[in-house]
Amino acid sequence: MTNEATTLASWTRALRKQLDALGLDGEQLCAQAGLEPGALDDPNGRCPLSVTTRLWQLAVAASGDPALGLKTSQFVSPTTFHALGYALAASCSLREVFERTVRYHQVVSDAMELELRECADCYEFRFRNSPGKLLPAPEALDAFAAIYVRSCRNRLGRDFAPMAVYLQRPEPADPQPWHAVFRAPLVFSAPENLLRFAKPVFEQQLDDGNPELAEHNEAVLKLNLEQLQxxxxxxxxxxxxxxxxxxxxxxxxxxxxxxxxxxxxxxxxxxxxxxxxxxxxxxxxxxxxxxxxxxxxxxxxxxxxxxxxxxxxxxxxxxxxxxxxxxxxxxxxxxxxxxxx
Missing domain, CATH: 1.10.10.60 (Homeodomain-like)
Structure with missing residues (x-):
């Protein structure tokens, strides 16, 4: 295993907030996972994937809730992802949102490889494990997928739903929470993680886009990305x-x-x-x-x-x-x- 993947501390902090909201001792669970005290307080800090994966495992065990990742996504806002969050919020179409996500996702986490593929009548957003890296917790991938579906709803309205959702995780005993979040045809134990979106919706211009603000935040992202490479x-x-x-x-x-x-x-x-x-x-x-x-x-x-x-x-x-x-x-x-x- 070489060059362990890391994620922004602010992303892990969302899980800590979820634990606190459930009345669990988030501080103790973080310590058990191996997080240093105050590690989540540094907005530019990064956490090793092995530690965050251990925290997800402890959190699911403590909560008894296999759908914890879906719920944790509610504690994620654009500011969680720093300049990337602002750039996405200012993008002028969903296509721009996901293109920027693919370009700059390593600023948030280098645990996965992302791809946006244009097909005849749809776009497919794939997220897979980076070769030679530890596999993220299934709950973390649930949260990741839910965050981007929620981001689409924030821009297009609460009724928005993807065409289909494919997850590599095994089907849970009760899949209802996943169906409730995604409101789309859902496949578990899939060959890869994939979100499928209708092409016309993806390409339509969004009224609240701000190209200048998006470009300004890209300048920060480019600097951050270079520092990680x-x-x-x-x-x-x-x-x-x-x-x-x-x-x-x-x-x-x-x-x-x-x-x-x-x-x-x-x-x-x-x-x-x-x-x-x-x-x-x-x-x-x-x-x-x-x-x-x-x-x-x-x-x-x-x-x-x-x-x-x-x-x-x-x-x-x-x-x-x-x-x-x-x-x-x-x-x-x-x-x-x-x-x-």
């Missing part, structure tokens, strides 16, 4: 920038020195990867700014400091260049968006 010179530079920006805008020479390179070598490495120091600096600042915007406790003046700007006005000018809005206008847009989630 194998190092490159671009990622090494971004990592150094995030460390040094609070001390003021670092020069290319300073970053090169931190990476034990000459300035010319740094420029050559970045050029070979199709970018430049100035571009990496601007993209890193933009992605971090959008990330900080979602943190209500971070003031605009604090953002300017964290991003290495000499003053708030310089930061405001740069932010308007990136988004077309001032920082205060953008934060108001986010507040309005949260109200609709």
């Amino acid at each position: 194998a190092p490159s010179w671009l990622r090494k530079v971004r990592a150094r920038l995030q460390t040094q920006l609070p001390d003021g805008e670092p020069s290319a020479e300073r970053i090169a020195q931190a990476l034990h390179l000459s300035l010319r070598s740094l420029q050559r490495h970045l050029a070979e990867e199709g970018t430049s120091y100035e571009r990496v600096l601007a993209e890193t600042r933009q992605a971090l700014a959008l990330q900080y915007m979602r943190e209500a406790r971070c003031t605009i003046s604090e953002m300017a400091y964290l991003l290495g700007f000499s003053d708030v006005s310089s930061f405001s000018r740069a932010f308007k260049r990136w988004t077309g809005q001032s920082p205060s206008q953008y934060r108001e847009t986010l507040k309005d968006e949260r109200k609709t989630l």
Whole structure:
């Protein structure tokens, strides 16, 4: 087994909330599963799949409820998935929702491989175990499927239902809770996990889509995804920038020195990867700014400091260049968006 899969702590925190709602000792069960105290409090923290799978097993045993995953999905909101949740909520069609899910799902968990396949009259959303990785708990996969069906209903109305649902899990003694959630033809012990959706519904434009907000959150997702993948010179530079920006805008020479390179070598490495120091600096600042915007406790003046700007006005000018809005206008847009989630 190589490179154990991990999931966002906020995803595991939804299960903890479900346990507490049932009157169970969620803290004790987390400790039994091997979660460190406070591990679920870090919004950017990640939990090993072996630990979260053990927690699901303990939770099902303690609750006596094999449908626990379906119920836990109710404690998941777009904010659980950070920038991905905002990008999905702002997508202009269900097709966009699932295309973004496939592109960026590793930011939430790398335990599965996702695929969206276009067929003659439908779309098929497949989710399977990643080769060489531990198999997620069946209840976690139940929750995953239920979350995305609920997301569709949030955008299209409570009466929405997929064309069919296929789950690899064995058929439970009482399948009624699954039928109640999915309200669609349901196959257990299937060869693969699959949700099937009607093509016209998937492609129709949604009135509440916001392309700009979706694109802005994609900038954060791209940065997060790069940080999870194998190092490159671009990622090494971004990592150094995030460390040094609070001390003021670092020069290319300073970053090169931190990476034990000459300035010319740094420029050559970045050029070979199709970018430049100035571009990496601007993209890193933009992605971090959008990330900080979602943190209500971070003031605009604090953002300017964290991003290495000499003053708030310089930061405001740069932010308007990136988004077309001032920082205060953008934060108001986010507040309005949260109200609709």
